Amino acid sequence: MSILITGGAGYIGSHCCVSFLESGLDVVVFDNFSNSNPESLKRVEQITGRSLKIEQGDIRDQSTLETVMKRHACEGVIHFAGLKAVGESSQDPLAYYDNNVIGTHRLLSAMDATGVRKLIFSSSATVYGEPKSLPLTEEHSLNPVNPYGRTKLFVEDMLRDLAASNSEWRVGILRYFNPVGAHSSGLIGEDPLGVPNNLMPFIAQVATGRRERLNVFGDDYPTRDGTGVRDYIHVVDLVEGHLQAYEKLAKLPSSSNSFSVNLGTGNGYSVLEMVKAFERGSNQPVPYEVVERRSGDVAECYADTQKAEELLAWTADRNLGDMCSDTWHWVRKNPLGYAAESDSND
Numbered sequence: 001m002s003i004l005i006t007g008g009a010g011y012i013g014s015h016c017c018v019s020f021l022e023s024g025l026d027v028v029v030f031d032n033f034s035n036s037n038p039e040s041l042k043r044v045e046q047i048t049g050r051s052l053k054i055e056q057g058d059i060r061d062q063s064t065l066e067t068v069m070k071r072h073a074c075e076g077v078i079h080f081a082g083l084k085a086v087g088e089s090s091q092d093p094l095a096y097y098d099n100n101v102i103g104t105h106r107l108l109s110a111m112d113a114t115g116v117r118k119l120i121f122s123s124s125a126t127v128y129g130e131p132k133s134l135p136l137t138e139e140h141s142l143n144p145v146n147p148y149g150r151t152k153l154f155v156e157d158m159l160r161d162l163a164a165s166n167s168e169w170r171v172g173i174l175r176y177f178n179p180v181g182a183h184s185s186g187l188i189g190e191d192p193l194g195v196p197n198n199l200m201p202f203i204a205q206v207a208t209g210r211r212e213r214l215n216v217f218g219d220d221y222p223t224r225d226g227t228g229v230r231d232y233i234h235v236v237d238l239v240e241g242h243l244q245a246y247e248k249l250a251k252l253p254s255s256s257n258s259f260s261v262n263l264g265t266g267n268g269y270s271v272l273e274m275v276k277a278f279e280r281g282s283n284q285p286v287p288y289e290v291v292e293r294r295s296g297d298v299a300e301c302y303a304d305t306q307k308a309e310e311l312l313a314w315t316a317d318r319n320l321g322d323m324c325s326d327t328w329h330w331v332r333k334n335p336l337g338y339a340a341e342s343d344s345n346d
Contacts, residue, residue: 002026002072003246004116006059006107007080008052009036011190012122012179014044016078016239018188021048023243028053028072030065031081035193037338043187059103065110076118076249077111078242079104082151085197086126086296089148100151101158108162117169118249119159120242125177125231125262125301127153135304138175138260145296160258167254172245177231177264177303179238181323182330189330190235191337199274200232200323204331207284214286216271218293223300227271231264231302234318234326238263244312264303265316274320281324 003020007013008029013036020027021044029041029052041052053072057064059081068074082100083089089096104121111117126149127142144150156173163171180200182189196202205211219226241263252259269277275286308314318326 001075002028002053004028004030004069004072004074004077005080006030006077007036007082007122009033009038009040010080012235012238013080014040014188015183015235016080016242017041017044017052018047018183019236019239019243020078021050021052026053028055028068028074030055030057030059030068032056032058035083037191039338040188040191047183047185047187059107060099062106062110062113065107066114069110069114069116074114074116076120076246077107077116078120078122078246079107080122082122084148086146086148087197089146089151093147096147096151097154100148101154104155104158108158117166118246119170120172120174120245120249121155121159123156123173123175123260124149124152125175125264125303127156127175128301130298131301134300135266135302136262137304138262138307156260163258167257169257170249170252171258172249173258173260174242174245175260175262176238176241177233177262177301179235180232181234181236181318181326183236184326184329186326186329186333189327189334191334191339199230199271200278200327203275203278203286204327206286206288207278207282207328208331208335210335212287214275214288216288216290217297219290220293221299223270225270225272228297229268229270229300229302231266231268232274232320232323233263233265233316234323237316237318241308241312241314244314248312259311261308261311262303262305263308263314263316264305266303266305268300268302269320277320278324278328281321282328
């Protein structure tokens with residue numbers, strides 16, 4: 001029996017493959033490589049000393065999904081595949097609804113047709129929208145303010161309806177905050193295409209000289225230093241939470257066969273605190289310039305982690321220093337990400 005990981009070649013997906021393989025599970029990766037590199041999967045096998053089964057395909061292709069799940073006798077799915085840039089989702093919302101919502105519908109239909117009814121879904125704290133209180137608990141109102149967040153909420157609602165309709169389903173919805181860091185080996189990490197959408201990879205590219213400076217979007221928020229505060233979580237902690245959540249599925253009663261849980265640290269760090277921490281971890285300067293606020297950004301956002309601790313027996317163990325040092329180790333070993341290795345294999 002195997003676990004199907006959609007989007008398994010991506011940043012979080014590749015780290016999840018390591019965690020699941022090291023736990024003794026067999027993993028099948030399903031990825032169209034539109035925003036990832038097959039090299040990451042070679043690195044996963046190098047780290048774990050185990051082989052992956054790799055299937056190239058699109059989650060909107062229900063027939064192929066059914067074939068793959070039957071071929072590998074899959075028992076459950078970890079679902080990462082989807083588009084994830086907030087700004088891009090406002091510019092091209094149809095692509096996000098097509099990929100994230102319709103794609104997940106096709107995946108669920110394929111699962112139902114093949115009797116595979118265990119799923120962990122990669123959701124996001126964006127489903128909460130503007131925080132009405134902090135820290136954010138799972139009971140906070142759900143009111144996303146951008147198309148990306150709305151696609152995540154649509155999928156969450158679809159999953160809750162599906163679980164309520166059939167007691168054979170077991171569904172875990174994981175809302176995570178800001179994944180950063182890399183595997184301690186430096187072999188896999190975040191490798192964004194084009195201009196990074198997230199803070200940490202942008203900081204890292206400034207530290208390595210790939211970019212001249214970091215733009216800090218506003219320094220007049222009501223926070224301790226005026227810059228936005230977010231809950232950053234080490235990607236290895238995050239994927240260990242996925243493993244704990246998957247193991248929890250088997251223990252769920254039919255009367256309560258789904259759950260939604262935050263995965264975060266419960267601590268908020270400002271943009272400038274992240275810059276200073278990375279400068280300490282890398283011993284490199286990170287020049288920055290304060291520019292106007294971005295539309296839609298909130299002042300603070302961080303998780304309440306009590307439910308994850310109680311339900312999954314999971315907490316984040318790695319601190320901000322670990323996040324920065326592991327990121328620096330990754331970018332120093334791979335200054336151009338996976339691209340240089342891919343080019344050398346052409």
